[in-house]
Amino acid sequence: MSKILELNSQNEWSNTEKTIFKFFGIYFFLQVLPLDLRFFKHLFSTNWFQIQYRDIFYLARYSPTFTGDDSFFNWLIIILLAAIGTFLWDKTYTKKINYDKLYYWLRVLVRYRLAIGVIAYGFLKYFPIQAPFPSISNLNTNYGDFTAWKLFSLGLGVVPNYQSFLGLVEIVAGLLLLNRKTTTISTLIILPFAGNVAISNIAYEGGEYVYAFYLVALALYLFAFDAIRLFNLLSLERPTVPNRFQPDFDGKWKQYRLVLKTVFILFFVVLYGSKTYAGYKHHGYHFPKEKGIENTSGLYNVSEFRWNNQTLPYSKTDSIRWQNVVFEKWNTLSIKLNKPVIIEHLKSEEIYQADSNRIYEFAGSQGRHYYGYDFDSTESILLLKNRNKNHVSDQFKLSFKRLNDSTIVLSGLSAGKDSIYAVLNKINKKYLTIEAKKSGRRNALKL
Structure with a gap:
């Protein structure tokens, strides 16, 4: 049977080095390999004949959890297990x-x-869908009505080229990990x-800081291999010895290694990248897929409003x-009014299939109420149904009448049987972010 040959003879490890290696070896072994049923449940529920990029993303984003939540408490449990295992x-x-x-192994x-972790997020940024371009409703929401996390996401969404650059950096870094010499x-x-x-998620109250630190921990472990040598060479300017262990694969091991690496690249780079690009072409995963009423999208001023037949100025x-x-453009209608909103939050990056779960457009914001709608074109x-789970009783059944290209009349009843009548006049508003996107940063904006 083929075996691996070492070019250098085995170096002597002190007892302290052995103990440290055992502890961190067990710790990172438990951090890397899937241990809980959540991973296998997703693995066996995936339709491998019609696999989507969301399926690969959730496999790539796995980290072990023992409490049901992604928290540092899981790390503490693994630390205890590593200590027991070392003993x-x-x-x-x-x-x-x-x-x-x-x-080495x-x-x-x-x-x-x-590599899997950074490449998975890298493609979501390279094809800028992780932070999508703001919706019309977002562009007509007061700055102070957004949470810090939503402002950060919107700020990244308005510069898709920069987001793509960040994604490219992650992808390149992930590919460099596939070669031992460029690790x-x-x-x-x-x-x-x-x-x-990680720091940005803490500062802007995001929910991905634990996973970001997880990637940092993995990178630190890999960097530690050359850290002392780099310090001696660059800081102390001392002669530095080469790596202590360099594997030489012979026989079938060389073939197995090539096959496994090829499969890895085809699955996590080629397949995942192409599926993510297809998702980008279908408008990403943050906003609903269902199309809205044709030739209706835009901002409308409410010039006349009646509630229970009483005109309200x-x-x-x-x-x-x-x-x-x-x-x-999709089947969302948002209304600005001075009615309190219980804010919904997205704690982590989620790629939802069902429109009912895609809450990004209103998560982390108040000032507007967001309604998903079904439109009966014959009648x-x-x-309308409020898409915020905290306001599910907020519903309307309204007749839709288009008087002309810029005027719509809505009338009907609320879920509480209150009558409503609203005249909507379209505002041909131009947005700096959209105009800049059309004309290019180097061209002057003409409003």
């Missing part, structure tokens, strides 16, 4: 171990696990990148009177 290893296993070879596992270079890219993501403080309405009836 039992010293007490029960007495055979001679080639620590150089064991360290552990680094292989960590390298490929880290350290990759970690020097990933550490500041993922570290910045325009007011920014009235909790009933609509101020303006937005029809999106010209709109059925």
Whole structure:
């Protein structure tokens, strides 16, 4: 049977080095390999004949959880398991171990696990769908009505080219991890990148900081292999010895290695990249897929408003009177009025298939109420339902009448049987972000 030959003889490890390796070896082994049923449930529920990029993304984003939530408490559990494992290893296993070879294979596992993680997020940015361009409703929401996280996401969404650049950086860093010789270079890219993501999530109250630190921890473990050598060479300007262990694959091992690496690249780079591009071409995963009423999208001023047959004048403080309405290109209608909104939050990056779960457009914001609608074109009836799970009783059944290209009349009843009548006049509003996107940054904006 083929085996792996070492070019260099095994180096001597001190007892302290062995103990440290055992602890971190067990720790990262448990962090890298799937341990809980959540991973296998997703693995076996995936339709592999019609696989989507969301399926690969969720496999790539896996990290072990014991509490049901992605928190640092899971790390504490793994630390305890690693400590117990180290103690039992010293007490029960007495055979001679080639620590150089064991360290090499552990680094292989960590390298490929880290590569999967950064490449998965890299393609979501390279095809700029992780932070989509703001919706018309977002562009007509007051700055102070957004949470810090939503402002960060919207700020990234208005610069898709920069977002693509960030994604390219992640993809390149992930590909560099696939070669042992370029691993350290990759970690020097990933550490500041993922570290910045982690700190940004803390600063802007995002929900991905635990996973970002998870990637940082993996990168630190890989960087530690060359850290002392780099310090001696660059800082102390001392002679530095080469790597202690360099594998040489012979026979079938060389073929197996090539096949496994090829399969990895085809699945996590080629297939995932092409599926993500297809998702980008179908408008991503944040906004609903269902199309809205044709030739209706835009901002509308509510020039006349009646509630229970009583005319209400325009007011920014009235909790009933609509101020303006937005029809999106998809089946969302948002209304601005002075009625409290219980804010929904997206705790982590989620790629939902069902439109009912796609809450990005209103998550992290208030000031507007967002309604999904069904439109009966034969009867010209709109059925509106508030998409915020905290306001599910907020519903309307309204007749839809288009007087001309810029005027729409909505009339009908609320879920509480209150009558409503609203005249909507379209505003031909231009947006700096959209005009800049059309004309290019170097051209002057003409409004």
